[in-house]
Amino acid sequence: MKEISVQEIIRVVEELCLEANCVLNQDVVDALQSALVTEESPQGKEVLGLLLQNAEIAEKGSIPICQDTGIAVLFVEVGQDLHITGGSITEALNEGVRRGYKKGFLRKSVVADPFSRENTRDNTPAVIHYDLVEGDKLTVTLAPKGFGSENMGALRMLKPSDGLAGAMDFVVETVDKAGANPCPPIVVGVGAGGTMEKAAYLAKKALLRDIGSANEDPELAKVEKELLGRINDLGIGPQGFGGRTTALGVNIEVFGTHIAGLPVAVNINCHVARHRTITLTGSPYSAR
Amino acid sequence: MSEQARRLSTPVDTETAKSLRYGDKVLLNGIIYTGRDAAHKRMIQALERGEELPFDLKDQIIYFVGPTPTPPGRVIGSAGPTTSGRMDAYSPLLISQGLRGMIGKGLRSDTVIEAMRKHGAVYLGAIGGAGALLAGCIKEAEVIAYPDLGPEAVHRLVVKDFPVTVLIDSQGCNLYEIGQKVYRR
Numbered sequence: 486m487k488e489i490s491v492q493e494i495i496r497v498v499e500e501l502c503l504e505a506n507c508v509l510n511q512d513v514v515d516a517l518q519s520a521l522v523t524e525e526s527p528q529g530k531e532v533l534g535l536l537l538q539n540a541e542i543a544e545k546g547s548i549p550i551c552q553d554t555g556i557a558v559l560f561v562e563v564g565q566d567l568h569i570t571g572g573s574i575t576e577a578l579n580e581g582v583r584r585g586y587k588k589g590f591l592r593k594s595v596v597a598d599p600f601s602r603e604n605t606r607d608n609t610p611a612v613i614h615y616d617l618v619e620g621d622k623l624t625v626t627l628a629p630k631g632f633g634s635e636n637m638g639a640l641r642m643l644k645p646s647d648g649l650a651g652a653m654d655f656v657v658e659t660v661d662k663a664g665a666n667p668c669p670p671i672v673v674g675v676g677a678g679g680t681m682e683k684a685a686y687l688a689k690k691a692l693l694r695d696i697g698s699a700n701e702d703p704e705l706a707k708v709e710k711e712l713l714g715r716i717n718d719l720g721i722g723p724q725g726f727g728g729r730t731t732a733l734g735v736n737i738e739v740f741g742t743h744i745a746g747l748p749v750a751v752n753i754n755c756h757v758a759r760h761r762t763i764t765l766t767g768s769p770y771s772a773r
Numbered sequence: 774m775s776e777q778a779r780r781l782s783t784p785v786d787t788e789t790a791k792s793l794r795y796g797d798k799v800l801l802n803g804i805i806y807t808g809r810d811a812a813h814k815r816m817i818q819a820l821e822r823g824e825e826l827p828f829d830l831k832d833q834i835i836y837f838v839g840p841t842p843t844p845p846g847r848v849i850g851s852a853g854p855t856t857s858g859r860m861d862a863y864s865p866l867l868i869s870q871g872l873r874g875m876i877g878k879g880l881r882s883d884t885v886i887e888a889m890r891k892h893g894a895v896y897l898g899a900i901g902g903a904g905a906l907l908a909g910c911i912k913e914a915e916v917i918a919y920p921d922l923g924p925e926a927v928h929r930l931v932v933k934d935f936p937v938t939v940l941i942d943s944q945g946c947n948l949y950e951i952g953q954k955v956y957r958r
Contacts, residue, residue: 525956526952532900535906536902539900539902539905539906540905542906542909543851543905546905548850548851548905548908549841549850549905550851550904551853551901551902551903551904552838552839552840552851552852552853552904552924553839553855554841554851590841590842590843590844590850591841592840592841592842592850592924593923593924594839594924602811604922604923606923633879633901664880664949664953665879665880665901665949666858668878668901718957719953719957720954720955720956720957721953722953724878724900725879725949725952725953726948726949726952726953727948727949727951727953727954727955727956728956729956755901755902
């Protein structure tokens with residue numbers, strides 16, 4: 486058995502906040518660079534070039550890539566043989582976000598209540614998803630999510646008779662409706678199956694996968710590729726000015742579902758597509 | 774669509790605004806004001822109560838932005854546009870009061886476009902997600918109203934060659950619609 490102190494969790498979450506918001510992920514940089522070659526629209530090419538330039542300025546100056554530094558979404562995998570010491574893990578994750586957003590001069594974009602809407606001024610609460618896994622490690626993924634793209638997501642409870650074709654149409658329709666709003670080129674996360682909330686969770690989780698990483702199931706990998714083609718045929722293009730690059734990638738995650746249903750959720754990410762992961766191995770358990 | 778960027782100084786009069794066409798590239802210079810969801814709501818409430826606004830709207834440009842906090846030694850944090858559609862409920866009244874331009878990103882409602890046509894206003898787009906780059910074109914920044922709103926406070930910005938593209942012109946021609954049609958299969 487191993488143990489990890491909440492102090493260490495606070496420290497790594499603080500670091501993840503700074504990195505994720507100021508350094509564009511390599512998979513996005515690579516995808517933007519290849520799009521720069523394939524994009525046919527002159528306006529689109531110009532936009533892609535400026536986005537790469539923006540990332541350079543952000544990284545050099547430790548300036549957030551985008552002013553919407555998002556609500557902090559954390560996916561936490563806790564090894565079942567791991568012991569967390571010194572306090573509550575949820576408190577620690579929130580404290581890490583609090584410190585990271587303060588230290589990094591990141592925008593505090595969270596309100597305490599969806600109706601009275603008073604800003605909490607420290608970007609908490611974070612949205613935290615826990616997963617209990619085998620082993621004794623702790624893996625924390627931070628995916629700060631801006632709402633220009635988040636607002637464009639959708640969920641539909643399809644009928645089994647709608648099938649894969651209906652699900653694909655729904656994904657394309659959602660991206661088409663979103664148009665220029667989510668800051669294309671986008672990354673599209675699709676969750677299918679499970680229940681209503683499981684599909685939404687999977688759609689978000691799909692966005693954690695790197696751009697260009699195909700689903701392990703070759704059939705789903707084919708669907709991802711076909712959807713990317715159909716989405717790019719919409720012609721929305723970089724910033725919605727028209728062009729070939731509407732999406733950089735489509736990632737699908739699926740789960741078993743009920744005989745009567747086919748839930749499908751679409752979660753759209755902007756081109757900043759932030760996600761950073763760290764795994765903590767902990768130290769040998771000390772009995773006290 | 775002209776390729777060469779045109780330099781414009783604020784304030785922008787009706788005649789100049791009407792000369793802008795969808796797809797035109799513009800480099801803005803001078804003073805612009807920031808405002809997004811919460812500030813718009815307050816400005817509309819102020820107008821309804823007959824109170825003065827934080828600044829005179831006539832021929833001015835509002836930038837839909839909520840910048841990141843300003844680190845020491847800098848003018849402003851990251852400062853790219855937010856989605857304009859959320860201001861659709863408020864923009865027509867501001868346009869009718871003299872607002873000449875809006876900078877944002879994304880789609881606008883028919884009601885906003887109608888108000889722009891009627892009063893000769895323009896909708897300009899800055900690149901969404903390029904907040905670090907755009908911050909470099911902001912030379913001065915000062916909060917002039919609603920400081921309690923934090924990132925949503927109204928700022929007066931002085932910009933130099935701030936790059937925008939005309940998304941919807943005063944005739945209602947829309948770059949999104951026209952540009953996308955070319956590439957749609």
